Amino acid sequence: MRILMWVLPWLLPSLAWAETQVNIVGLFQGKAIMVINGGKPRTLAVGEVSPEGIRLVAASSDRAVIEVDGLKRELGMGQALALPSKEPAASGSVTLYADSTGHHFVDGHINGAALRFLVDTGASAVVLNSGDAKYARIDYKRGIPVSVQTANGVANAYKVVINQVRLNGLVLSQVDGLVMEGGSPAVVLLGMSALNRMEMKRDGIALTLTKKY
Template structure:
């Protein structure tokens, strides 16, 4: 009789061990290791969570357990592991997840193969397009004025464009930030017209970060 009781006890202990093992595995599977805000669309936001693209509406939760609490034109408020955090396009990586040793930005190509993103130039938001053929960051005169750049002391130069030779100015930008990557004292060229229509992110910035293509994505990494 005691032998039968012992066998039942062993069975109970084995069953309990299986239940406990399953219980402790659940949190490991549901904790996201990497959450990145990629775009904001009205009341929805696009994230990359553990390498998966997730378009979430306000109040919805991803399969990985990340909830979009609310969203504005400037940031997305998410909840993860019972904690809330704001993510913006300037600071898109969730800080409470595993951090990479260096800041990194991943860019998807558009239908024409161009890589575009949002930069913060001297603290102001500017749409930019990566252009490895541009010597420096290139922006048009209206954009320079909207950023409050003082061209009165800028060095005048002439540049050749698709529309011919025109007046331009060489200036230094205090800072250029993309995602978590910030570069200070960046050379830029201001053209005296409305060209280029989109600010070009040239080599005065790109040469100061590590850049590589991977599975169609363009990866930018800070050097320090």
Template sequence: MAVLPVSARAALWALAVSLGACNARAESVALAGMLGSKALLVVNGTAPKTVAAGETHQGVKVISTSGDQAVVEQSGQRQTLRVGEAPVSLGGASGRGSRIVLTESSGGHFMTPGQINGRAVQFMVDTGATGIAMSMQDAERAGINYKNGQAVQMSTANGVTQGFRLKLNSVRVGDVEVFDVDAVVVPMAMPFVLLGNSFLSRFQMKRDNNLMTLDKRY
């Protein structure tokens, strides 16, 4: 029987934890709505901001708007956003990088936007988690057909429930990408995706005060 780590259960009530800054260049961007001809952008999970064509918010520039969609640009990369769709990632490099540097948040956690199978997610580093852990809702937003994974029984604070084990094609933070990463999908809601040791073990980890440096080993 698989056991959900205590740290994963703790994440369920950690919505109040402030999200720390990091130097990963990919930006998670979603279109929350339209106010006339202005786009209501959500960047890296922050509060929605009304942005007109030609204006820039947190490095993301709105190129044009039409109906329920907006064309945005960051670092020369353009993407069309539509109201209600899952966030997309902008500004990432080739994925061939080898170092990730994260800054500790005021809550003592290391947070970073990233991608799973090319879809934007919000990670929290969890060295106590065996693999990457995410809710079914996050898996669906990332386009993961988790029901094709291996069904497992999981012990939680609320009793025994069913989750799914699977491999993720790719996991990316900034311009660093790794492939074939073990993960588990759990039925309870979670405020973010836990970045566990199936990803972290591929890096040499160094902690220096409020900075965490991950150097890719393989």
């Protein structure tokens, strides 16, 4: 196993994260350790995908092959790569408009997977069904199993921590979530574990969410 325990961030251009920086800091058979956007080192096994959408295709003691948006790149130990991002740079704010029923829906992402959200102040956490959780690469059965009361009776669920929730330019990390077994809810409920970390301002049918932390 070869591991590079230091990184030289001053050799890289400063960014507002309109692009994704990937540094390979450790390599061994079947796995790679990488630093993404200056964060903590993260280990990916072959086939795994990071929340930023970076998939590790192959890894050996001297190289890693990653795939982003269908394009494969090969990196050696200590090499860095700047990848253009299709998602907007984080602005910390998003404005939603109510539909004819008064509900606020928004298209967003969980761990890079595109999903539909409904603002729900009655939900204690970000709630999604098990199919959406699998789509967002959440291994929810490693979470804490709980029973929850629904309109249709008691249902099985799992408490989890979601790596990333993105609503256009507003990004939250490490958000408490709840995964329900089955196909309900049909959309992701944006509950209070996320909303408590935002300032909510209403102006007619407009709802502006601004990140606090």
